[in-house]
Amino acid sequence: MDARHKLIDIAAFLDRVERAEGDSDFRMDAFRDAIKHLEDGGNDRAKDVLMAFSDPTPEPIAVAPGKGACGAWPGEGA
């Protein structure tokens, strides 16, 4: 029941995004990529979803742009 509840919440969230107006958000692209991992086999879905949102670059950045994280890597130069 708990997983069903969470899945319907995600479905409703995606419907809400479709209904919304305004600019697109790069985090939705990462979200849709992450969702694809739910269909994977094996035992690494949680890890793969987390990696889909993660910064893949190896080097430290020059200066922290602020304090917070936004949920998904915006890409190089963003």
Next chain:
Amino acid sequence: MVSRTTDDYADLATSGCVALCEPAFWAGFDRGSVEGFRDYFRQLTEYEPRRAANYGIKHYTWLCINPKESEDTALAADVISIIPEFMDCPNVLGIGEIGLNKNSRNELKVLEQHVDLAAQHDQLILVHTPHLEDKHKGTRLILDVIKNDSRINPERVMIDHVEEHTIGMVLDAGHWGGMTLYPESKCSPARAIDMIEQFGSERLWWDAACDWGPSVPLAVPRTACEMRRRGHAETLIEKVIFENPKQFLSQCNRFQVD
């Protein structure tokens, strides 16, 4: 606990909590001077232990300047310079929570200074790993910094806020790993138990945040209830919520719990 009411100490005591450790933390805004940190360290080493003792809880703490304030390297250096004044306080366990926030060069520089301070004074280390999209990269950078300092024994380092994509590298490096139970971010009770089932119970613990944001001080006993509901043995639950933290923290001889 500095941002919580005494009601939370009462609830923790009622749930069976006998000791807690509170890392130096970001205040939600940048402190303006080293004297602001001196006052904060006095609060952590003088006032909070007395407040906790009223409820029969032993209060321990970790000292540092949080990674969120590492871009001001001059202030960070000043703060690091006063930490030794507090190292002999009876409730100080070591240096923490140090680490990275946005994985910047200045954050790395301040992290290296903290690690050097810990090595010089033979202190335990508690590490904060970054949030969300920055966690995997930041954890890897942090592990590199620690590995590059040959004076640091990996078993004396707790890497906190591990998740499914970082727990393996932390354990492989010989460190302890902490799963931080939050209502929204970091780790849920169900996932924390999943990781114990997948990675075993060695060198792992759970911790609850008691900060000024959404957080649940009783998250550890609640997760223990969930673990019990899944049918795990009381000995395993006791190991994760009591014996493991006791084993790691007892590496500091000031830590004493029965």
